[in-house]
Amino acid sequence: MRNHCPHAWHQQQHRGRMWAASPAFRRRLFLLRSLSPSPCAALPGNAACSSSPSPSTSIRVNAMSASGPVYEADAEAVVRRITPPLDRARHKGQAGKIAVIGGCREYTGAPYFAAISALKVGADLSHVFCTRDAATVIKSYSPELIVHPILEESYSVSDGERESVSSRILTEVAKWMERFDCIVVGPGLGRDSFLLDCVSNIMRHARQANIPTVVDGDGLFLITNNLSLVEGNLLAILTPNVYEYKRLVQKVLNCEVNEENASEQLTALCQKIGGITIMRKGKADIISDGKTVTQVSTFGSPRRCGGQGDILSGSVAVFASWARHFLLTNEYPTEKSVNPMMLGCIAGSLLLRKAASHAFEKNKRSTVTTDIIELLGKSLEDICPAGLLSSTSKIILNEMPGEAIKQERASEG
Ligand SMILES: NC(=O)C1=CN([C@@H]2O[C@H](COP(=O)(O)OP(=O)(O)OC[C@H]3O[C@@H](n4cnc5c(N)ncnc54)[C@H](O)[C@@H]3O)[C@@H](O)[C@H]2O)[C@@H](O)CC1
Ligand SMILES: Nc1ncnc2c1ncn2[C@@H]1O[C@H](COP(=O)(O)OP(=O)(O)OP(=O)(O)O)[C@@H](O)[C@H]1O
Numbered sequence: 001m002r003n004h005c006p007h008a009w010h011q012q013q014h015r016g017r018m019w020a021a022s023p024a025f026r027r028r029l030f031l032l033r034s035l036s037p038s039p040c041a042a043l044p045g046n047a048a049c050s051s052s053p054s055p056s057t058s059i060r061v062n063a064m065s066a067s068g069p070v071y072e073a074d075a076e077a078v079v080r081r082i083t084p085p086l087d088r089a090r091h092k093g094q095a096g097k098i099a100v101i102g103g104c105r106e107y108t109g110a111p112y113f114a115a116i117s118a119l120k121v122g123a124d125l126s127h128v129f130c131t132r133d134a135a136t137v138i139k140s141y142s143p144e145l146i147v148h149p150i151l152e153e154s155y156s157v158s159d160g161e162r163e164s165v166s167s168r169i170l171t172e173v174a175k176w177m178e179r180f181d182c183i184v185v186g187p188g189l190g191r192d193s194f195l196l197d198c199v200s201n202i203m204r205h206a207r208q209a210n211i212p213t214v215v216d217g218d219g220l221f222l223i224t225n226n227l228s229l230v231e232g233n234l235l236a237i238l239t240p241n242v243y244e245y246k247r248l249v250q251k252v253l254n255c256e257v258n259e260e261n262a263s264e265q266l267t268a269l270c271q272k273i274g275g276i277t278i279m280r281k282g283k284a285d286i287i288s289d290g291k292t293v294t295q296v297s298t299f300g301s302p303r304r305c306g307g308q309g310d311i312l313s314g315s316v317a318v319f320a321s322w323a324r325h326f327l328l329t330n331e332y333p334t335e336k337s338v339n340p341m342m343l344g345c346i347a348g349s350l351l352l353r354k355a356a357s358h359a360f361e362k363n364k365r366s367t368v369t370t371d372i373i374e375l376l377g378k379s380l381e382d383i384c385p386a387g388l389l390s391s392t393s394k395i396i397l398n399e400m401p402g403e404a405i406k407q408e409r410a411s412e413g
């Protein structure tokens with residue numbers, strides 16, 4: 001009879017209002033808004049699209065897409081939501097341990113950029129697994145990185161040694177693997193066939209150990225020629241640039257990139273590779289996991305200096321592991337429909353773009369990747385100030401926009 005009692009009805013209403021006002025409800029809403037599926041994105045070829053987004057959501061429609069809108073992610077809300085508080089009770093490692101697999105004779109900048117960006121975003125430890133030639137150079141860039149000189153290229157291994165060297169490399173990396181929250185495969189890896197075979201083994205091992213894996217740069221060259229390395233791995237994220245995307249589309253979909261149906265094609269690509277997450281980099285970063293499509297198009301910088309993709313892959317690794325941890329520890333009833341890999345891409349893309357914008361403001365045409373890395377901290381601080389966060393206040397404060405937190409901090413003196 002409880003339901004017939006007017007007092008009970010009022011209580012229910014009151015409880016409903018309390019729930020709607022609660023941080024938990026708003027948190028859920030934020031994430032759902034950020035990841036609301038594009039009505040056009042569900043099926044490849046589904047170009048008909050007439051529905052518009054609810055006016056109550058903060059999602060903007062990108063009218064540039066000829067075949068239908070791709071919704072802009074509420075990326076600031078995502079960053080605020082998944083960034084963990086700086087809590088005095090936490091110990092080293094709890095904010096994330098990242099490893100970059102990359103770095104060879106030719107490229108030492110790319111793995112450095114990815115690994116140092118992971119630290120600057122907020123991870124506690126950042127490792128690099130690279131060749132011996134590259135290791136000393138990378139160590140000299142920064143004492144913050146833990147550098148393992150274990151990879152080998154064909155020129156340094158005789159035919160007879162290959163098997164034993166390959167198995168030694170895997171054993172060495174496997175020792176560390178369980179500790180990592182995410183690995184980034186590919187920045188500055190090079191394309192040596194023996195080295196890529198060894199990295200394939202590392203990727204298989206990471207997959208068995210359920211370690212999220214961001215694949216970028218030469219890692220994309222590797223997987224484009226061996227799709228089974230990522231096929232069906234829901235913890236894999238690919239971050240192709242315009243050329244890497246073109247090669248992937250040609251290989252997987254057997255056609256050319258179609259700008260008219262960009263979101264449908266990206267969705268089809270994700271589905272064809274078994275529901276992995278792909279962030280197609282460009283003027284807008286378009287992100288899909290084969291079920292939903294969203295984009296981040298906040299203006300960054302007109303400078304296209306090399307290395308910005310490396311910052312992105314390191315940042316995405318940190319945010320993806322934070323998002324995964326966040327969803328696991330906050331008992332989301334909707335967690336199955338919120339993909340932490342997509343949240344990681346959204347957050348990483350926004351942060352890189354904000355940092356690139358600040359760096360360009362300061363350095364104009366001479367902006368280089370190092371300038372952008374230096375501004376990752378300020379950019380995150382603008383969105384999600386570190387000083388006020390604590391384990392007890394994180395939810396309330398995290399609900400507030402960065403500006404409001406700053407004002408509150410100022411009024412507190
Ligand atoms: N400082 C460093 O050490 C850097 C190293 N990098 C590494 O360099 C390696 C190669 O990456 P890249 O992005 O340079 O890849 P690619 O070697 O595929 O491309 C090099 C450049 O060639 C051109 N290109 C490639 N394919 C093309 C096509 N189909 N049509 C027309 N032009 C085309 C583009 O200008 C492209 O940026 C990766 O391991 C990457 O991580 C980059 O991340 C940049 C910074
Ligand atoms: N035309 C563009 N306009 C605005 N931003 C862009 C444009 N192209 C790329 N970006 C931004 O730059 C970032 C890096 O993308 P880019 O295509 O340069 O990667 P990349 O080629 O892999 O870089 P890297 O030199 O590190 O390998 C992306 O997140 C994207 O946000």
Ligand SMILES: [Mg+2]
Pocket residue numbers: 216217241309310
């Ligand atoms: Mg790249």
